Amino acid sequence: MIQLNGTFDLQQDVIYSILKKEETTRATTEVSDPRILNVERDGGVLYCWRGATGTTRIGKYDPHSKHNKLLYTFDKQVYVSSCSLNKEETLLAVSLTQKHRQEELLRPVSKCLTLLIEINPINNTKVLKAVDCRVRVQFLHPDSVQSSVLESHLLLIAEDGYVDQFHIMLARHEGYRVVVVNPDRLAKDRVAEDFSWVQWDSQNQRLYFLSSRERNMECVQFYPQRNYETVFELPLELPSNPFSSMSFVHLGFDHYNEDGREEKGISLVVFTDQTGSMCVCYSHPVYSRKEVRYTIAFVHKGCSKTFTVALDQEALCSSTNLQPLFFQTGYYVVVFLAGHFLHLLNTRQQDLLCFSFFLSGSDACLGEVGGSYVVGTQGASLLELQSGRMYTPTISSAHLMDFLPAERPEAQRLATLQCMLVYKGAEPEVDRQVIDWISGDVLSFDSFDQIQEFILASLYRITHQHSLCLDMLLPYSSVFQKKELPVALTMIPGVKCTPALLPQPLFKGKFRNRQGFWAELQCVCERVKTLETLEPNPRFRTAHIQEEWSRVQAGVSSEKRKASHQRHLEENTKKVLSMVDTWRLDTRVVPLLFQEEDPQQKGLIGTMVDKLREHLNRHLPQLGKKRTDALVVNYVAKLLELIHHMLELLWHKYNLGIQVLCIKQQSSPEEWSVFHVMLRILEATKGLGLPLPPGYNSLLSVLGLKCVCRHSFLQFVDHSLLQLTETFVSRLMKDLDNSDENEALKFSILKRLPEPMLERVCHLWDHPVSSACISRNYVSQKLQNLQTQRNLDKIMGFGLEDPEHSSLWPDFLPLSYLTKVLSDLEKKALNPFEEQENVDARFVEETALKQTLIELRLEDKT
Numbered sequence: 001m002i003q004l005n006g007t008f009d010l011q012q013d014v015i016y017s018i019l020k021k022e023e024t025t026r027a028t029t030e031v032s033d034p035r036i037l038n039v040e041r042d043g044g045v046l047y048c049w050r051g052a053t054g055t056t057r058i059g060k061y062d063p064h065s066k067h068n069k070l071l072y073t074f075d076k077q078v079y080v081s082s083c084s085l086n087k088e089e090t091l092l093a094v095s096l097t098q099k100h101r102q103e104e105l106l107r108p109v110s111k112c113l114t115l116l117i118e119i120n121p122i123n124n125t126k127v128l129k130a131v132d133c134r135v136r137v138q139f140l141h142p143d144s145v146q147s148s149v150l151e152s153h154l155l156l157i158a159e160d161g162y163v164d165q166f167h168i169m170l171a172r173h174e175g176y177r178v179v180v181v182n183p184d185r186l187a188k189d190r191v192a193e194d195f196s197w198v199q200w201d202s203q204n205q206r207l208y209f210l211s212s213r214e215r216n217m218e219c220v221q222f223y224p225q226r227n228y229e230t231v232f233e234l235p236l237e238l239p240s241n242p243f244s245s246m247s248f249v250h251l252g253f254d255h256y257n258e259d260g261r262e263e264k265g266i267s268l269v270v271f272t273d274q275t276g277s278m279c280v281c282y283s284h285p286v287y288s289r290k291e292v293r294y295t296i297a298f299v300h301k302g303c304s305k306t307f308t309v310a311l312d313q314e315a316l317c318s319s320t321n322l323q324p325l326f327f328q329t330g331y332y333v334v335v336f337l338a339g340h341f342l343h344l345l346n347t348r349q350q351d352l353l354c355f356s357f358f359l360s361g362s363d364a365c366l367g368e369v370g371g372s373y374v375v376g377t378q379g380a381s382l383l384e385l386q387s388g389r390m391y392t393p394t395i396s397s398a399h400l401m402d403f404l405p406a407e408r409p410e411a412q413r414l415a416t417l418q419c420m421l422v423y424k425g426a427e428p429e430v431d432r433q434v435i436d437w438i439s440g441d442v443l444s445f446d447s448f449d450q451i452q453e454f455i456l457a458s459l460y461r462i463t464h465q466h467s468l469c470l471d472m473l474l475p476y477s478s479v480f481q482k483k484e485l486p487v488a489l490t491m492i493p494g495v496k497c498t499p500a501l502l503p504q505p506l507f508k509g510k511f512r513n514r515q516g517f518w519a520e521l522q523c524v525c526e527r528v529k530t531l532e533t534l535e536p537n538p539r540f541r542t543a544h545i546q547e548e549w550s551r552v553q554a555g556v557s558s559e560k561r562k563a564s565h566q567r568h569l570e571e572n573t574k575k576v577l578s579m580v581d582t583w584r585l586d587t588r589v590v591p592l593l594f595q596e597e598d599p600q601q602k603g604l605i606g607t608m609v610d611k612l613r614e615h616l617n618r619h620l621p622q623l624g625k626k627r628t629d630a631l632v633v634n635y636v637a638k639l640l641e642l643i644h645h646m647l648e649l650l651w652h653k654y655n656l657g658i659q660v661l662c663i664k665q666q667s668s669p670e671e672w673s674v675f676h677v678m679l680r681i682l683e684a685t686k687g688l689g690l691p692l693p694p695g696y697n698s699l700l701s702v703l704g705l706k707c708v709c710r711h712s713f714l715q716f717v718d719h720s721l722l723q724l725t726e727t728f729v730s731r732l733m734k735d736l737d738n739s740d741e742n743e744a745l746k747f748s749i750l751k752r753l754p755e756p757m758l759e760r761v762c763h764l765w766d767h768p769v770s771s772a773c774i775s776r777n778y779v780s781q782k783l784q785n786l787q788t789q790r791n792l793d794k795i796m797g798f799g800l801e802d803p804e805h806s807s808l809w810p811d812f813l814p815l816s817y818l819t820k821v822l823s824d825l826e827k828k829a830l831n832p833f834e835e836q837e838n839v840d841a842r843f844v845e846e847t848a849l850k851q852t853l854i855e856l857r858l859e860d861k862t
Contacts (some may be wrong), residue, residue: 001359003396004367008045010034010388017068037083038252041141041202069118081254086139086152090120090178093137095155097696112155118179122313123450126183133159136251138157138200159246161212162193167226191220191228195463197268208270224732231509231518234299235378239285269326271333275468276300276520279333279347281326289316294324294335298350300521302528308496311340328380329393336366336775345583345840349476349490352413354489379552395419397430404437410447410488422456435649439465439677447486462638463642467631468637470830472617475539481688504777530620532831540615542689548607549851569606576605590647596727598694605691609636640693643681650674660703663735675703698727710745717752724749726757733764
């Protein structure tokens with residue numbers, strides 16, 4: 001799991017270089033007792049060794065140039081317990097441990113002698129302290145903009161519990177010699193006092209110390225130009241008498257400590273990063289060899305967790321020190337107890353144990369590092385004291401894949417997914433490995449869904465990079481969507497976790513750099529307190545909008561929804577899709593995606609934008625409308641792009657192309673694999689209520705028709721696993737011929753279509769039944785509109801005889817011809833009730849009488 005990358009080897013980088021140099025100068029070659037003394041802010045390693053003539057030398061290794069530089073030589077054997085070099089490499093501070101010789105037993109000699117030495121060139125030596133307690137020295141390395149600084153600041157940390165800062169003024173003589181101005185009257189300040197533990201942060205120029213009386217951890221921030229201030233204070237509930245003697249952390253390495261490398265008492269280390277997170281890690285006294293206890297205080301989350309780990313009794317025989325080692329890699333805090341366990345705690349997602357790794361047995365190892373190691377000065381390095389090797393620990397991407405097989409516990413697999421997607425997700429190769437694993441793992445897990453985790457964790461990583469304020473408002477795992485958390489994700493065998501709330505930290509000082517770490521940490525702590533007051537779980541949960549999504553999916557519009565709201569949702573969708581189009585305009589590999597009108601998915605996209613914007617406005621109103629809109633649109637666009645990215649990798653993996661849209665061709669094993677993964681993506685997004693890219697359902701239906709039998713396909717449709725989109729049905733009607741089997745399929749599909757879609761796609765099928773259906777629907781519609789049009793004509797004042805405005809002339813030709821024939825016959829027929837003009841009444845009467853006589857056969861008689 002943990003990969004150690006070597007950064008420094010005392011034997012290879014120093015001793016061989018010294019021997020080679022002395023051989024070229026034909027000097028006496030002897031290097032004995034080499035020891036690492038300190039690591040400065042620039043990564044330079046200070047070390048010492050004993051020469052052939054009994055001298056003690058101090059040198060520096062530059063990791064950038066890979067060169068060694070001799071700094072100072074003592075003409076006799078001395079015991080260097082602490083050493084520091086100023087930024088300009090003109091002054092050297094050394095603390096020497098003095099041991100009584102046989103001939104000096106009656107002479108009073110201090111146990112520790114602290115010196116200030118001019119080394120550019122080697123000149124004067126000034127005694128700063130001569131006391132009977134251990135003293136550590138550390139130069140400040142401020143971020144100075146001046147090219148040549150003639151002032152240095154030295155911290156002197158004494159075992160008696162005080163810190164003095166010496167202000168050393170320098171002068172340049174003869175153009176190159178740098179000497180101390182008035183060395184007998186160096187100005188100094190008392191920075192802190194009355195503490196039992198102290199830690200130096202060289203990278204950020206901070207000093208943490210633990211007050212002996214109040215048990216409060218305080219922090220002093222150092223700035224350029226002699227400025228420093230106490231900026232932070234945190235009460236800690238530590239065990240009674242936590243330290244039997246002064247504990248120095250990250251202040252070099254004292255190889256001559258008579259108390260045995262400071263292993264008495266507990267371990268206490270502070271870790272920070274620039275995103276505004278702080279973790280205080282400390283162990284508890286060991287009262288029984290059956291278990292080990294340690295606490296991780298997540299200051300940026302306002303809580304702490306105390307872990308009690310049962311120890312393997314068989315492994316206790318080889319274990320002498322039961323105090324765990326704390327170190328940091330990225331935003332993971334690592335707790336390591338050799339031979340027992342390796343615990344990697346996720347400091348961003350510490351809500352559940354399943355987001356962190358707890359390894360034991362053969363997995364709990366640190367490579368070749370044995371039991372003699374300490375944490376390096378920078379807080380992210382390990383030093384093996386016996387060999388003099390330094391390492392930078394990292395989480396191995398290759399080893400992470402070993403924790404994904406089915407035989408691993410589901411908690412480890414979930415922690416692995418979170419680590420790979422959030423911590424390692426920026427690496428393209430890791431992203432591809434996860435998608436390959438998802439596509440190859442046929443069965444989903446009982447406790448969580450792999451695809452849901454992939455979507456939410458990847459979105460969390462992307463948004464966290466753009467805005468840290470969304471850390472507590474956006475989801476990062478699907479397990480919180482469950483009503484009850486699975487037991488497999490909440491418990492670790494042999495480990496007991498006790499959570500607790502932390503007291504609110506106290507921020508002091510003016511925070512000269514308002515954009516710096518302390519301002520960010522204060523903002524995070526205040527945000528946590530505010531959100532917990534407003535809502536216990538402020539993360540955006542898709543379960544809150546399931547009812548709204550169901551109405552959109554069913555195509556039912558609420559009666560209260562106004563047309564303006566509909567237009568508002570459409571505008572949301574346009575913004576999202578326009579952003580996606582800008583990203584993927586010329587690199588489309590997967591057909592149909594983002595290339596068709598999909599009202600259903602577009603409605604889901606617009607609704608999600610609206611609900612997410614509402615959530616952020618409720619919890620972060622200070623962001624402002626413009627920034628909130630940009631964050632929300634970007635989030636939904638990244639969601640669609642993420643699903644598109646998954647399909648693209650699958651398309652490349654199986655070497656698919658546009659031929660997948662050909663329904664006539666038989667499906668291949670590669671297409672079946674893609675169909676299976678796409679079906680799982682559909683189920684995952686439905687479970688979360690998330691939209692899909694427009695065209696996704698059409699592509700899935702095409703693959704489903706090719707990969708499963710017709711009966712199963714229709715069952716998938718009836719169970720809403722597949723959707724009969726207009727694009728899919730249109731392609732089906734055009735591509736398949738009218739064989740008996742295809743006719744039966746088309747009839748089954750047409751029967752399942754809603755009426756509006758049926759009218760739009762029916763004309764695409766060249767079949768008598770389809771034509772008859774079109775005719776009936778058309779005539780029925782025309783006749784239904786006939787009366788409406790007549791009424792309109794009457795209202796407009798047009799008569800039925802007006803050929804230009806008559807509604808009796810529809811566009812349908814058969815009906816038009818029939819109407820014309822009937823109209824002509826009607827015109828030829830005489831209306832008996834219509835009054836005729838110029839009629840001879842006498843003639844009509846005689847004719848009528850004549851006709852009557854003829855009918856009665858009385859004409860001859862008359």
